[in-house]
Amino acid sequence: MKLPISPQWDPWDAWNTIQAKHRYELTSIEFTVTNLCNLRCEHCAVGETLLHKEEPFICFQTVFDRLDELETLQTISITGGEPVFHSDTVEKAIKPILQYAKKRGIYIQLNTNLTLPYHRYEGWIQDVDVVHISYNYRDYHDFHRMVYAKMNRTVSEAVAEKTFQLMKDNAKKLAEQDVFVSAETFLSPFTASHILQMHDDIVEMGCKRHEVHPLYPSDFAKGMSLLSLDDYRNAVEQLIENPKAWILFGTLPFFPCSNEKNDQLLWKKLHYQKNVTVRQDPDGRNRLNINLFTGDVTITDFADIPSFGNIFTHKLADIFAAWLQHPMAKKLHCICPAAKCTGPNLLVADSYYPEWNFSERKAHIEVS
Numbered sequence: 118m119k120l121p122i123s124p125q126w127d128p129w130d131a132w133n134t135i136q137a138k139h140r141y142e143l144t145s146i147e148f149t150v151t152n153l154c155n156l157r158c159e160h161c162a163v164g165e166t167l168l169h170k171e172e173p174f175i176c177f178q179t180v181f182d183r184l185d186e187l188e189t190l191q192t193i194s195i196t197g198g199e200p201v202f203h204s205d206t207v208e209k210a211i212k213p214i215l216q217y218a219k220k221r222g223i224y225i226q227l228n229t230n231l232t233l234p235y236h237r238y239e240g241w242i243q244d245v246d247v248v249h250i251s252y253n254y255r256d257y258h259d260f261h262r263m264v265y266a267k268m269n270r271t272v273s274e275a276v277a278e279k280t281f282q283l284m285k286d287n288a289k290k291l292a293e294q295d296v297f298v299s300a301e302t303f304l305s306p307f308t309a310s311h312i313l314q315m316h317d318d319i320v321e322m323g324c325k326r327h328e329v330h331p332l333y334p335s336d337f338a339k340g341m342s343l344l345s346l347d348d349y350r351n352a353v354e355q356l357i358e359n360p361k362a363w364i365l366f367g368t369l370p371f372f373p374c375s376n377e378k379n380d381q382l383l384w385k386k387l388h389y390q391k392n393v394t395v396r397q398d399p400d401g402r403n404r405l406n407i408n409l410f411t412g413d414v415t416i417t418d419f420a421d422i423p424s425f426g427n428i429f430t431h432k433l434a435d436i437f438a439a440w441l442q443h444p445m446a447k448k449l450h451c452i453c454p455a456a457k458c459t460g461p462n463l464l465v466a467d468s469y470y471p472e473w474n475f476s477e478r479k480a481h482i483e484v485s
């Protein structure tokens with residue numbers, strides 16, 4: 118029996134196994150099910166892997182055999198590209214994965230831009246535990262500028278307006294049918310100044326959760342400006358003053374081992390504020406990504422990170438164990454249990470704290 122997802126129970130949080138077993142454990146698998154997408158967002162962290170024609174899938178029996186070996190599996194995420202863009206992806210990959218997850222009582226998240234006609238989601242979306250979308254816009258003008266930025270053809274404002282409205286209408290319809298829609302905003306110099314309006318819009322669409330992350334400077338997003346830590350802190354402070362829905366801060370660029378008093382205070386505040394949670398980063402701590410076209414396994418789908426193995430030759434648990442011994446993992450996998458912190462996301466550490474050796478740091482504060 119699956120517990121409902123709530124601020125008290127986030128099955129993707131890497132903190133769960135640290136708390137229960139005092140170690141990292143592979144509980145989560147992310148599948149890259151497509152490299153196709155109808156959009157080309159300026160901030161896309163996998164943009165350079167996007168294609169116009171898909172390769173065939175690898176053998177699903179091998180995939181499910183590998184999942185069967187993983188007794189600790191609790192969550193699956195489905196990502197792309199846009200997983201719903203091509204009906205073949207829905208029929209050949211998403212539905213079989215949903216069936217598998219249902220049999221084992223595993224939570225499923227679908228990452229989608231939600232811009233396809235509503236009927237494309239009907240008949241199977243109810244089996245998804247979290248429908249995850251991106252929301253970084255005030256209006257269709259922002260949407261137009263951002264989501265077609267890397268398209269190799271011009272897209273009219275009229276098309277952008279229609280697509281933006283479709284996304285919002287789809288989110289509302291799903292929410293009305295009690296589907297858990299979670300909208301993510303990245304904090305950048307642009308979005309930080311409008312974060313309160315975006316929060317209100319997300320609540321208005323009926324989303325149950327607002328996820329807030331840094332911009333990941335990978336692939337298309339590599340050249341984009343990052344928000345300063347001071348501006349990031351200010352945006353978080355504003356947002357948590359009056360959360361109108363659950364706000365989840367993921368890959369947060371502040372740590373309890375910081376010597377900055379402001380950062381220590383913010384960490385505490387986030388842990389005591391109602392309707393606010395901090396998620397410890399799953400990538401490489403409790404999650405691996407499997408590419409369904411190659412069988413390659415990586416710690417995240419972001420293109421710059423090399424593969425650590427392949428499901429045709431290795432068990433998932435063995436790949437995870439090998440990754441934990443890797444110097445990159447050792448450098449970032451610090452744990453301070455009393456502060457409820459399991460260290461930084463790789464891209465966050467590289468962007469904001471290139472000089473810090475996290476394995477030598479210790480938290481200055483505690484939270485209960």
Ligand code: SF4
Binds near residue numbers: 374460481
């Ligand atoms: S777990 Fe790592 S990042 Fe977190 S407080 Fe401890 S040393 Fe700092």
